[in-house]
Amino acid sequence: MKEKRNIGQMITTVLPFAALVALFFIFIGVVNMKGYRLDMYLKIAFNEGVVLAVVATGAIFIYTLGTFDISLGASTLFSATMGVMTYNKTENLGLMILVIFAVGIICSLFNSVLASVFHIPAFVTTVAMMSVLTAVAAKIITTEGGALGGIRIPSSVLKPFDSMGCKIALLVIFFAVSLFMFRFTKVGRRQKFIGGNPLCAYLTGIRYNKYTIIAFVMAGIGVGLGAFLTLVYTPSVTTTTASSIGMNIFIAIVFGGMPISGGPFSKIYAALVGGFSFMLLNDILEIVIESNAAYGITQIISAVFFLIVVYLTSMNYRTAMLPR
């Protein structure tokens, strides 16, 4: 019985990595089969995946606590917007980067204050924040850049950062810091404890507010980095920039093999593995199905695939009652 359970656990741990490797090779195969330039398509897939991966890696800290934040996409948009506005006013790159990160962290901290100080359920505060940030960013973008055009900085400003090496380095550094905090400090351990059993954690003296604030700060740093990488890839911001990130984080985290309820089974690598897997899957389907309806069919297939992966990876957590 125990052996069977261990095998089950091993499969659910290995499955997300196996899926990522399989999707990567399928992606290469599909691009080659269609006769497209592999280097170009790899770059596109990486650029799409890296933003989702960094924002979702920061978000893991929030999800581990057993809550979630759907305003992260809106925060990314707002950070990028404020960054562009700052550069256009001052032409100071350092200040622009500072503003991007500061705005990301402040937005996230504001959520945590509402959640921990005013005791509002985090998912509701993030819904409200999403509305506010999207509305404010849209107002700035349409006022400054017109309804369709968006706002932009000269492409030469962030050109030095627009290389695979630089982006990989940023991703590795952020992931290493997150991994260290999550696995080798009491922050990660206690956050998992809170996520698994908040009452028990409280009774053992763990301060919920402190770890909530740390979680949201980490998510804010992820948002800042995500906004920066978005601008590096495309030096313009429109009202739809990063619009789907907030929800894609859910998918990335679950794709990576982490339960959405957080707690002791949380995994810091889930966002990285899941983020790239999800983007590769979407790209594969979009390359294979070439028509206007492709977007719809792509979404249906990736959703079915998503549900199958979640079903397989959640086998160990299944209960007799319906999960909530």
Add this chain to the structure above:
Amino acid sequence: MSTAGTAKKIVGTFIIPVIVFLILEGLCLSKGEHIITNAKSFDNFIVYVAIVMITTIALSINLNSGRFDFSLGSMAALSAIIGAKISYAIFGGGKGSALCMLLVTIVAGLLLGLISGSIYVLLKIPPIITSLGVTLIYEGVMYTITDGKYLMTEVQNSSMAGFVGTWIYAAIIIVLVLVLTIVLFDHTRFGFDYNALKSGQKVSVNTGIKEVKNALICYTICGGLMGLVGFFNAARNTTINGGQLNFGSIAIMFTAFLPMFIGSYISRYSNEKVGFLLAAICMSMLNSTFAVFSNEITASMQSIINAVLLVVFLIYLNNEHLLRKIFTK
């Protein structure tokens, strides 16, 4: 019940709508207008009450049981698209097409809800995750059916315009939905089981309540209600957006958060569903006030005001005991 108890219930039930009315009417009067300016704005007012109330009830059915459902918006849009396509194929936009679309949309909504619920109970994965998958699937189907375009020809006809051109149909639907949900959730075996499962899942299941059956019925009802919302939205906007991919459809549920919490507060003094109706009336008054101030308050500002109101109300709701302590010292 004592007279004081009854008076407290009546005051508790109506205090929020009355305060909201006084504030908003005062604001409108400062501009020389009223919340409801003419018969047309009254029609719009009632239709909006119907949309908000039904969405709020649908959202609360699963959320009260700890099941977060992102797919409500996609169910509303997809069922409306199915209803519009079928009714147009039969009536070509002529007389009776609105009634046909209404019926088909409700049936489609019920089916979509049942499918969503079936996926949840079969896969036994958390409902929030199931709803993410279902949302993506329904949006994908919507996009494939419409080729990502807006549906206009099918819903722009006199029959549809007539349906939202008067407050009577919306009022009838409000009453029907209210009576039906109150009877179902408060006076039937299903409702008793639902409330038991809501309060204590493990104990209820151990006492023999069929949780799967109950969950499936809940999802089906939600689907039917969202079908109604989809129909109203299609008639009111004279179009349906078929190109809502990447969770573009979920925004509809966020509009129901504030009325849901207001309704929950009112339910301390009366029936929860009546609370949702009164909360929907408050939201409709706010919406009508926005229309009066349309030159000053942009769509972005409206979103911000709604969000701020939600946060302020929740700060009050979640810190009520602290505030009471401070003010009774």
